[in-house]
Amino acid sequence: MTLQMRAGDIATRVEAILAELAGLEGPLLPILHEVQATFGHIPSEALPMIAEALNISNAEIHGVVTFYHDFRQEPAGRHVLKLCRAEACQSMGSDLTAKRLQALLGTQIGETSPDGAVTIEAVYCLGLCSCAPAALLDGVPLGRLDDEKIIGILEKVRA
Amino acid sequence: MSTTTIFVPRDAAALALGADAVERAIAGQIAARGLSAKIVRNGSRGLHWLEPLVEVDVAGTRMAYGPVAAADVPSLFDAGFLDGKTHPLALGPTEAIPFLARQTRLTFARCGIIDPLSLDDYRAHDGFKGLERAISMAPAEIVREVTESGLRGRGGAGFPTGIKWNTVAGAEADRKYVVCNADEGDSGTFADRMIMEGDPFVLIEGMAIAGLAVGATKGYIYIRSEYPHAVATMRAAIDLARSAGVLGRSVLGSGHTFDIEVRVGAGAYVCGEETALLNSLEGKRGIVRAKPPLPALNGLFGKPTVVNNVISLASVPVILHKGAAHYQHFGLGRSRGTIPIQIAGNCRHTGLFEVGFGLTLREIVDDIGGGTASGRPIKAVQVGGPLGAYFPPQLFDTVFDYEAFAARDGLVGHAGITVFDDSADMLQMARFAMEFCAIESCGKCTPCRIGSTRGVETLDKIARGIDREKNLELVADLCNTMKFGSLCALGGFAPYPVMSAITHFPDDFTPARSATE
Numbered sequence: 279m280t281l282q283m284r285a286g287d288i289a290t291r292v293e294a295i296l297a298e299l300a301g302l303e304g305p306l307l308p309i310l311h312e313v314q315a316t317f318g319h320i321p322s323e324a325l326p327m328i329a330e331a332l333n334i335s336n337a338e339i340h341g342v343v344t345f346y347h348d349f350r351q352e353p354a355g356r357h358v359l360k361l362c363r364a365e366a367c368q369s370m371g372s373d374l375t376a377k378r379l380q381a382l383l384g385t386q387i388g389e390t391s392p393d394g395a396v397t398i399e400a401v402y403c404l405g406l407c408s409c410a411p412a413a414l415l416d417g418v419p420l421g422r423l424d425d426e427k428i429i430g431i432l433e434k435v436r437a
Numbered sequence: 438m439s440t441t442t443i444f445v446p447r448d449a450a451a452l453a454l455g456a457d458a459v460e461r462a463i464a465g466q467i468a469a470r471g472l473s474a475k476i477v478r479n480g481s482r483g484l485h486w487l488e489p490l491v492e493v494d495v496a497g498t499r500m501a502y503g504p505v506a507a508a509d510v511p512s513l514f515d516a517g518f519l520d521g522k523t524h525p526l527a528l529g530p531t532e533a534i535p536f537l538a539r540q541t542r543l544t545f546a547r548c549g550i551i552d553p554l555s556l557d558d559y560r561a562h563d564g565f566k567g568l569e570r571a572i573s574m575a576p577a578e579i580v581r582e583v584t585e586s587g588l589r590g591r592g593g594a595g596f597p598t599g600i601k602w603n604t605v606a607g608a609e610a611d612r613k614y615v616v617c618n619a620d621e622g623d624s625g626t627f628a629d630r631m632i633m634e635g636d637p638f639v640l641i642e643g644m645a646i647a648g649l650a651v652g653a654t655k656g657y658i659y660i661r662s663e664y665p666h667a668v669a670t671m672r673a674a675i676d677l678a679r680s681a682g683v684l685g686r687s688v689l690g691s692g693h694t695f696d697i698e699v700r701v702g703a704g705a706y707v708c709g710e711e712t713a714l715l716n717s718l719e720g721k722r723g724i725v726r727a728k729p730p731l732p733a734l735n736g737l738f739g740k741p742t743v744v745n746n747v748i749s750l751a752s753v754p755v756i757l758h759k760g761a762a763h764y765q766h767f768g769l770g771r772s773r774g775t776i777p778i779q780i781a782g783n784c785r786h787t788g789l790f791e792v793g794f795g796l797t798l799r800e801i802v803d804d805i806g807g808g809t810a811s812g813r814p815i816k817a818v819q820v821g822g823p824l825g826a827y828f829p830p831q832l833f834d835t836v837f838d839y840e841a842f843a844a845r846d847g848l849v850g851h852a853g854i855t856v857f858d859d860s861a862d863m864l865q866m867a868r869f870a871m872e873f874c875a876i877e878s879c880g881k882c883t884p885c886r887i888g889s890t891r892g893v894e895t896l897d898k899i900a901r902g903i904d905r906e907k908n909l910e911l912v913a914d915l916c917n918t919m920k921f922g923s924l925c926a927l928g929g930f931a932p933y934p935v936m937s938a939i940t941h942f943p944d945d946f947t948p949a950r951s952a953t954e
Binding site: 304310338341345348349367402406407408409410414422 | 449450452453454485486488621622623624625626627629630662663664665666700701702703704705706717718719720721722723738779780781782783787788789810819823853855856857858861866869873876877879
């Protein structure tokens with residue numbers, strides 16, 4: 279979708295987001311979240327527009343976008359799989375689960391598969407530590423990942 | 438024909454285990470059998486190893502069944518579970534399940550019982566009684582009540598909440614803020630998430646009381662982006678509270694203004710540190726600020742600001758409703774009231790256990806937790822998240838209390854306990870603590886930014902058997918520098934898991950390990 283979107287469309291939609299949110303106290307994070315929700319990432323064209331509207335420098339915005347793990351500068355795959363890598367999940371074998379999922383999906387953590395089907399990301403805790411190992415697939419929580427659930431993830435990603 | 442109420446949790450842990458599919462299956466059976474029953478999506482009771490835990494209200498007693506899979510649903514109906522009849526998944530009356538019966542639920546009194554987004558349910562279970570009483574009191578009296586309750590910051594630092602409020606109340610400013618820290622990033626913790634998903638109005642009530650006490654008119658809840666369900670529930674609850682006149686220009690008709698807005702984090706662990714959180718709310722990188730100035734005097738946008746954890750604020754309504762004496766009657770020493778202990782990781786009975794301070798680690802892990810999920814011996818438990826110490830079984834007589842943990846070079850933190858069985862490699866866990874610190878460091882201070890990376894490298898050398906003694910000494914020295922030289926708890930506390938692993942599990946750091954591998 280993003281690839282086909284012309285620069286003019288991006289500008290129009292970013293302007294609409296700025297008109298809605300620029301008046302908030304401390305508006306930058308809400309704006310960036312909304313831009314990413316709209317485009318799937320933060321298009322580089324959006325940065326000078328935000329800078330202009332908030333009267334801050336491009337460098338300041340670049341600093342913010344690159345500081346937070348959530349903000350992407352490139353589009354993600356059609357599915358996003360967030361695998362918890364923190365201690366509680368480790369205690370239940372999440373390292374092995376992660377290895378298997380990476381092998382089965384042919385994609386490493388931090389990468390998008392060549393066919394654009396899935397992006398795998400590491401997260402440090404989903405608050406599902408009582409049902410580890412845990413993951414979030416397209417925002418849907420998954421707990422106690424076992425063989426059956428791993429197959430379920432593969433089916434969803436390949437559908 | 439009377440309508441039976443069936444409860445299927447909407448807590449993210451229940452959803453992660455298939456609660457939505459269970460709800461659909463139950464709705465399907467109700468329709469197919471032409472029954473008169475309704476489904477309420479409640480929060481979680483906190484018995485997570487039994488999730489999805491389905492309950493049926495049978496003549497006023499809630500009967501529990503779990504863990505229920507969608508495939509189990511037809512047989513539940515066949516067995517007559519709407520009348521509380523027995524079934525292989527039947528657990529009896531929910532309140533009588535020992536894990537729940539042994540608890541003291543003050544902060545979590547309603548969680549899992551009510552419909553989280555029903556103001557009527559909330560009111561019917563003592564909701565807003567604390568706020569109503571606070572409205573009738575002078576601000577200084579509210580602060581005194583909180584101080585006398587002995588409530589200490591449940592985010593981990595354990596600073597007395599009333600004293601913090603008193604500083605903000607005494608500050609002169611045209612605008613003050615109440616900021617709720619819901620950036621619950623510590624692995625092994627989920628109490629904030631559970632209360633936001635299971636009883637969001639209690640947090641709103643607590644923040645409104647804080648607003649009245651210190652003279653603040655605006656509140657922010659900073660929720661981590663990893664908690665999309667908590668974000669949605671809190672936002673819906675705030676809208677409902679605003680429509681009902683709980684929030685807005687005149688809180689419950691008192692004439693005091695207070696409103697709340699949810700802000701979502703962006704995946705930075707360090708934003709759980711209060712000054713980094715304030716910078717993030719202001720739209721900046723989540724860089725830690727040097728203290729002083731204290732946020733209480735110079736906080737959000739430079740204004741006096743109360744920054745409290747979710748559980749601290751959610752504990753305020755019951756304190757105001759039942760009085761400081763009632764709350765501080767629980768607990769021991771300087772740790773008063775109750776603490777929601779979160780039992781996580783490789784444990785049989787995982788979940789949330791709210792109780793007065795004072796249990797030993799052994800009682801929590803063995804008696805309540807039931808040992809490991811894998812059935813293997815326990816090797817270690819990490820208390821207090823990724824920056825908390827690893828405790829070996831020989832220290833399981835440690836009492837759950839801020840001072841007792843500090844005396845053993847550990848911390849209570851946000852009260853998460855992660856259990857590891859004997860397959861855990863403590864050198865790798867120490868390395869992970871340093872690696873995590875390196876990934877999440879905000880980069881402002883050198884001990885944390887550089888020290889964490891050097892820590893990973895040095896532990897890798899030990900793992901390869903290179904100059905073991907010399908490198909262990911180096912790690913100890915590095916930890917000392919990080920502990921005393923870092924600006925905040927990220928670099929300052931990362932030495933706890935590292936040094937506790939080295940101290941209590943020396944065998945995992947010996948050259949023999951590399952020979953056997």
